[in-house]
Amino acid sequence: ADHARSAGFLAEPKNKVERCTTPVVVAGDFNLISWASDKSSPNVDRVRMRLFNDCIADLALREIARLGARFTWMNK
Template sequence: MVSISNHHISENAVTALVQQEGAPMWWLTGVYGPQGSADKIAFLHELADIRDLHAGPWVVAGDFNLIVNAEDKNNENINRQMLARFRALLNRLELKELYLNGRRYTWSNERQNPTMEKIDHVFAMNTWEDGYPANLLIALGTSISDRCPLLLDLDAEF
């Protein structure tokens, strides 16, 4: 059984404390990142502010509308300055990306010559992974959306 408490809602995120019987407590933040560059910079500040308000193990998941690596996009049209800002924030917040099984990209513009990107991510602190060493992040298929949903199994059997 899982309980959620101490929720906090901000411009682009919802954060709550997750408690599961027999497991350590941790914070979960679900995000939906904005589109414009100025809004993305404000969003990165928002993530830092969220972390300042919530001490302890933390997982941040959702549609960031940002890529972490150049390989997360299938063409060279990359805002490298924004990519660098995002990576710098992840490093400062001590977040690492959970490996996504089953798919390289999570979004497509679905055109004849498509742009594809991995803009949906799950990031966690090392202390969170200590409590959930058997976690597994997988991409689910979809035929009705331009993106694929992600499923995080906290106790995967390998």
Template sequence: ADHGRSADFLAELKTKVERCTISVVVPGDFNLIRWASYKSSPNVDRVRMRLFNDSIADLALREIARVGARFTWTNK
């Protein structure tokens, strides 16, 4: 994935969530990771990971825990 605009995406997400006057659910596959352990390789962009986690914290979002499969995708 091209992450050249990840910061722009997160800024837009922040603007939209902050405009909400009621509780919201923000679903989606953002193709960003929160933790290095989510990667199958040691190639981790810690700056982008921190930006994503800071955005989540700044907006007081909570991750809904998954039950069952570790990932939302499959190669089968």
């Protein structure tokens, strides 16, 4: 992922969801995290995390609870 483009990437679904007049489900692998504890390593970009959380809050999105393993993948 090219994280230099994260702000522009988040602007696209934000613009689309804000224009919707009916309920919408947003799904996908955004390759972004909401919380430092979501990461398996201590390397956290807090500015990017804040951008993602601001987008989630602005759109009043809610995460669907996940059952099972803590992470969907790890590179170890």
